[in-house]
Amino acid sequence: MEYRCVDRGSKKCPCHLTTSGLCYTCSTLRTGECGCSTQWTGSCPYSEFSMNAGRPQPMPMLMPAEVVYQKNYSGKLTVVRLEVPAGFAQQCHRLGSYIMAQVMGYMVPLSVLHSSYAVEKRRFLIGPRPYIEVAVQPIGLKTMQLANPLSKFWNIQGPFYSGLQTAGRIDTSKPMLVIAKGTALAPFLNVARVLAGENPEKINLFIDDDKITSEFISDYVSKIGTRFNYINLSEDMETALAMLDMYDQIMFLASPYYTNQVIRKLRGNGKLVRSRVEAVQAIGKCLVVANHANMCCGLGICGSCSHTDKDGTTVKECKCMEGGIFQ
Numbered sequence: 001m002e003y004r005c006v007d008r009g010s011k012k013c014p015c016h017l018t019t020s021g022l023c024y025t026c027s028t029l030r031t032g033e034c035g036c037s038t039q040w041t042g043s044c045p046y047s048e049f050s051m052n053a054g055r056p057q058p059m060p061m062l063m064p065a066e067v068v069y070q071k072n073y074s075g076k077l078t079v080v081r082l083e084v085p086a087g088f089a090q091q092c093h094r095l096g097s098y099i100m101a102q103v104m105g106y107m108v109p110l111s112v113l114h115s116s117y118a119v120e121k122r123r124f125l126i127g128p129r130p131y132i133e134v135a136v137q138p139i140g141l142k143t144m145q146l147a148n149p150l151s152k153f154w155n156i157q158g159p160f161y162s163g164l165q166t167a168g169r170i171d172t173s174k175p176m177l178v179i180a181k182g183t184a185l186a187p188f189l190n191v192a193r194v195l196a197g198e199n200p201e202k203i204n205l206f207i208d209d210d211k212i213t214s215e216f217i218s219d220y221v222s223k224i225g226t227r228f229n230y231i232n233l234s235e236d237m238e239t240a241l242a243m244l245d246m247y248d249q250i251m252f253l254a255s256p257y258y259t260n261q262v263i264r265k266l267r268g269n270g271k272l273v274r275s276r277v278e279a280v281q282a283i284g285k286c287l288v289v290a291n292h293a294n295m296c297c298g299l300g301i302c303g304s305c306s307h308t309d310k311d312g313t314t315v316k317e318c319k320c321m322e323g324g325i326f327q
């Protein structure tokens, strides 16, 4: 199957995978033979690699970011605001963007909930300094440490853009069904205004408020102007599945347990494929799904997100994107 690397053509390309012959989007780097059609007009990882004297681009740097604000929502979730350079905050204002936060020597992927960069005002040094916000659910050692109010600086890496599959196919002029559970709502909220455009009514949003609070909803959801309803996926998944037929664009943000039920329903044959990349490729509609399950390094190194597809290709879901990035 054909796959597109989320970093192809970006300043991260060519990455360290090229030196091991593991760049699955460039067959020249992998096998020595070009597999691109003569019509291809995009960037060429092999040319970039050659022009860079046969070296990959440096690994993304860890950057210290000051925690300038924290809000705890009834112990279920903590929103952390990190002061970052304006360029970084601007790059985070993309659908599916996430950062890696280093804690206890491990990296934790966190979706960007909100980013503010207000370039115009900053030119005159007024207004808030650029920042991003992430939502942390303190459920394990790493997340409890991150949500600790005594953490004054984080080391972060990013942004990365593979937080959602099929995001690049979204057509903002068409209606969209959005179903989200808990903090998986974050990527939608980050760019909700862009998706809603001048007509927020075209988005039909259903929220499962498990592990988020009404205060969080009034702080982040009520402001975007999109109508929304509540749904309890663990009790009423049938209602969610029934709504899928009514839309050509669906954003479903929940754990793999629920996502797999959606994929099964839309594929119609009850079979599951091994990855979300293959699954969304085989569905006739634009189905945007969360890509966070098994994400660990985000760089294509650790292999925790990888699987072998039916053609024997190793697919790393932190790198492979269906439909590109939503611009």
Ligand code: FES
Residues within 6 Å of the ligand: 294, 295, 296, 297, 298, 299, 300, 301, 302, 303, 304, 305, 306, 316, 317, 318, 319
């Ligand atoms: S998350 Fe490590 S290889 Fe994808």
